[in-house]
Amino acid sequence: MKYISVRIARAVLALVLIGHALIHLGIIRGGMQGPDGRTGWSGASWLLDHVLSTPVIWTIAVVLVAGTILFFVAGGLGLVGIPLLKRQWKAATIVACSLSLLLFAVTWTGLLPHPTDAVFGPVISGVVLVGLLIDLLLEHTVLRLKPKLVEHRGLIAHADR
Numbered sequence: 272m273k274y275i276s277v278r279i280a281r282a283v284l285a286l287v288l289i290g291h292a293l294i295h296l297g298i299i300r301g302g303m304q305g306p307d308g309r310t311g312w313s314g315a316s317w318l319l320d321h322v323l324s325t326p327v328i329w330t331i332a333v334v335l336v337a338g339t340i341l342f343f344v345a346g347g348l349g350l351v352g353i354p355l356l357k358r359q360w361k362a363a364t365i366v367a368c369s370l371s372l373l374l375f376a377v378t379w380t381g382l383l384p385h386p387t388d389a390v391f392g393p394v395i396s397g398v399v400l401v402g403l404l405i406d407l408l409l410e411h412t413v414l415r416l417k418p419k420l421v422e423h424r425g426l427i428a429h430a431d432r
Contacts, residue, residue: 285347292343315381335374342367368400
């Protein structure tokens with residue numbers, strides 16, 4: 272029963288990651304229409320307008336959107352056990368969350384119809400990112416048994432025995 276629950280939880284989280292990836296299509300004009308038809312990004316960037324030209328900013332945004340979608344989908348597929356991705360789903364999702372947050376930082380002033388309508392995206396990316404980073408920290412510190420402690424308790428089978 273526990274195994275089935277874990278598989279269902281992994282599938283649900285994978286769907287959330289892939290769904291979150293697809294929501295990023297809303298940044299592309301015409302990619303995903305909102306209720307009033309006005310969605311996308313106007314091209315305004317509080318972060319880059321002063322230092323880069325508009326075509327360069329658009330290129331950066333497209334690369335960030337593509338990377339975000341690619342890595343969230345890879346993380347979701349890895350989570351459900353796709354062979355090439357299942358060992359790296361956490362890393363892919365961490366990269367996706369980071370790209371998503373950077374994308375929001377670059378584009379938030381130009382998001383249509385209003386930047387506050389997109390506030391849940393970075394909240395989701397931030398929560399997932401923090402959760403995965405805490406998980407990795409615990410994995411590499413608290414949850415890892417110290418080799419000498421394990422050997423002292425007789426848990427390591429030596430080859431000469």
